[in-house]
Amino acid sequence: MAKSKRARLTKQLDDLCRQLVRLIYADTCQRCGKKVYGSNSQPCHVVAKGKGASWRRFDLLNIFLGCNFCHRLWHSNILDSADWFRLKWPDRYEYLERYRHGKPAIISEPEMVGLIEKYKLKVSELERETRNGTS
DSSP states (O other), X not given: OOOOHHHHHHHHHHHHHHHHHHHHTTTBOTTTOOBOOGGGOEEEESSOOOSSSBHHHHOGGGEEEEOHHHHHHHHHOHHHHHHHHHHHOXXXXXXXXXXXXXOOOXXXXXXXXXXXXXXXXXXXXXXXXXXXXXX
16 A cells, blocks of 8 residues: 555655754764664654644654663653753753643644755755764
């Protein structure tokens, strides 16, 4: 069975978000500080991404990089995790409060296409900065 256009766009955005998070955080777990690669390099959503394609799923302020151990810890001890996040990124914590009580806002296919183009440019910029040693 062929994937729907929306499913293909969701996968493309998930892949771009994963790539961006790894570049933004220089392959470093934000909780323990270890370098992480491959399956040990995991994007962690602060507020659950919800089912389907939602804005919060692709919001880079709602994602940080963690190792497998810290990602599991994040989900198993939500109160301590929330305190840690609030202390590390108080502005992001405040920003993400808007997601806490509402349903995930669904992103339209044209919005997904626009976000893909925006994120592709951001990946290119970050890769160039990394190669030039300016990150």
